[in-house]
Amino acid sequence: MTYSIVARDPATGQLGVAVQSHFFSVGAVVTWARPGVGAVATQAHARLDYGPRGLELMAEGSSAPEALETLRAQDPGAALRQVAMVDASGDVAGYTGPKCIRYAGDIQADAVSCQANIMTHEGVPEAMLDAYLWRSGSLADRLFAALVAAEEAGGDLRGRQSAALLVVPGTGDPWETLVSLRVDDDDEPLEELDRLLQMHAAYTLMSEGDEATAQGDVAAAADRFRRASELASGEREVRFWGALGMAEAGDEDGAVRELAAVCAEDPVWRELLARLPDEIGPGTERLLARLP
Numbered sequence: 446m447t448y449s450i451v452a453r454d455p456a457t458g459q460l461g462v463a464v465q466s467h468f469f470s471v472g473a474v475v476t477w478a479r480p481g482v483g484a485v486a487t488q489a490h491a492r493l494d495y496g497p498r499g500l501e502l503m504a505e506g507s508s509a510p511e512a513l514e515t516l517r518a519q520d521p522g523a524a525l526r527q528v529a530m531v532d533a534s535g536d537v538a539g540y541t542g543p544k545c546i547r548y549a550g551d552i553q554a555d556a557v558s559c560q561a562n563i564m565t566h567e568g569v570p571e572a573m574l575d576a577y578l579w580r581s582g583s584l585a586d587r588l589f590a591a592l593v594a595a596e597e598a599g600g601d602l603r604g605r606q607s608a609a610l611l612v613v614p615g616t617g618d619p620w621e622t623l624v625s626l627r628v629d630d631d632d633e634p635l636e637e638l639d640r641l642l643q644m645h646a647a648y649t650l651m652s653e654g655d656e657a658t659a660q661g662d663v664a665a666a667a668d669r670f671r672r673a674s675e676l677a678s679g680e681r682e683v684r685f686w687g688a689l690g691m692a693e694a695g696d697e698d699g700a701v702r703e704l705a706a707v708c709a710e711d712p713v714w715r716e717l718l719a720r721l722p723d724e725i726g727p728g729t730e731r732l733l734a735r736l737p
Contacts, residue, residue, distance in 0.1 A: 448561035448569055448595040449475055449486040450577060451531045454584040455556060458615020459623065460484040460531065463588035465608040465634060467601045472609025472627035480617035483509060483532040489545045489562045490525035503532045510538040527551065529558035533615070554578065559591060565599035572598035585612050585624045589642060592635055608634035610642070647677035654690045666694035674703060681707050685714050689726055697728075701735045708736060 447466035453459070462484045464475040477496030478484035483503040487495035495516055502512035509530035517523045517540060527549065529539040535556035541549050549562035552570040559573035576594030580587045588610055596605070608631075612624040626641045628634040654669030670690035677683035684707050692700035708715040715736065721729050 447471060447475060447488040447527075448559075448564065448573065448592070448601065449488060449529065450557065450559045450573055450588055450591045451484045451486050451529045451537070452557040452577065452584065452588065453484070453531050453533070453535045453537075454587075454615075455535060457584065458533070459584045459612055460533065460615070461584045461588050461610070461612035461624075462486050463592055463608075463610040464488070465592050465595065465601070465605065465638075467603035467606045469607060470627070470629040471607040472611070472629070476609045476611045478611050478613045478622075479504065479619050480613045480621050481533050481615060483512075483530060484611075484613070486529045486558075486560065487526070488560070489527035489542065489549070490522065492520060492522065492526055495526070495528050499528075499530050503530070508532055508534070508536040508538075510536060513538040513540060527560050527562050529560050531556055531558060559595075561595065563602050565602045569595050569598045569600070585610060585642065588612070589635075589639065592638075596635060605632070605634050606630060608638045610638060644677055644680065644683075647673045647680070647683050650676065651683065651687055651690060654687070654694065658690065658694050663695045667691050667696040667699070670694060671696075671699065681711060681714060685717070689729075689732075692728055692732060697732070697735075701732060704732060705736050 449464035451462045460478050462476045474491050475486050475488050479500045485496045485499040499512045509532040513530050524542040524544040526542045527545050531537040537553050537558045539551035539558040541551045545562045548564040548567045551560035552574050559570040561569040572594045573591040577587050577591040580590040607629050609627040613622050628637045631637045650669045650673035654666045657666035670687040674684045674687040688700040688703035
């Protein structure tokens with residue numbers, strides 16, 4: 446009922462999984478990943494414990510193929526499952542049970558597996574793999590490109606409803622994520638996921654701006670805050686905090702222009718600016734005085 450991809454980025458060690466399906470809240474079922482351990486997609490007549498148990502086995506030293514084989518051997522309903530795993534070393538495994546509804550299949554390459562079931566046409570996993578291998582950019586960008594390619598190749602026979610994308614660092618605590626986005630119910634889940642990825646990128650730029658400010662790199666900070674506001678031009682939340690970051694980084698004129706525009710669109714942001722303590726918004730009295 447789903448198409449998905451699991452992969453490890455050899456350049457960064459990041460691990461990720463992405464999925465789209467005509468099924469409510471598919472991300473709650475299919476997507477599993479843990480820093481320094483691996484990533485799992487469990488779908489078709491999904492057995493949820495392939496996710497956490499697969500990660501547990503890989504954390505204990507099993508490779509992705511070994512973990513998948515162990516779980517299959519313990520599963521009397523394996524013929525109905527479709528599962529893929531990749532571990533922190535880049536070993537990858539995929540399985541499509543013989544009772545999965547056609548068109549169903551999987552394909553692997555170095556540190557990546559693409560899989561799909563109940564597709565409109567054959568060839569969806571192959572289209573996903575091509576898109577992933579040829580796309581440049583971050584792991585999240587490449588995973589999303591694979592989802593788009595699947596849809597262009599015919600996608601789910603029943604249509605679209607939900608999507609998810611999860612990326613974790615190559616090392617870190619079990620709860621750490623780099624990207625964790627879900628669209629639980631939408632007529633065009635990939636379009637919404639794309640919008641969320643743009644928002645995620647904007648907030649990442651704001652965090653980078655905060656770090657640059659703390660390090661005294663005023664030019665880099667102002668650049669990050671400005672780019673964040675441009676990337677999320679329709680989001681007043683990003684524009685408001687980005688403008689404060691610009692002011693703190695030394696670009697007060699740019700901050701005043703952005704704040705004036707935001708406050709003109711909705712006066713509650715002027716009120717919020719007036720309420721900010723100095724620990725959060727230093728210099729807000731000066732900014733307020735300059736607003737029209």
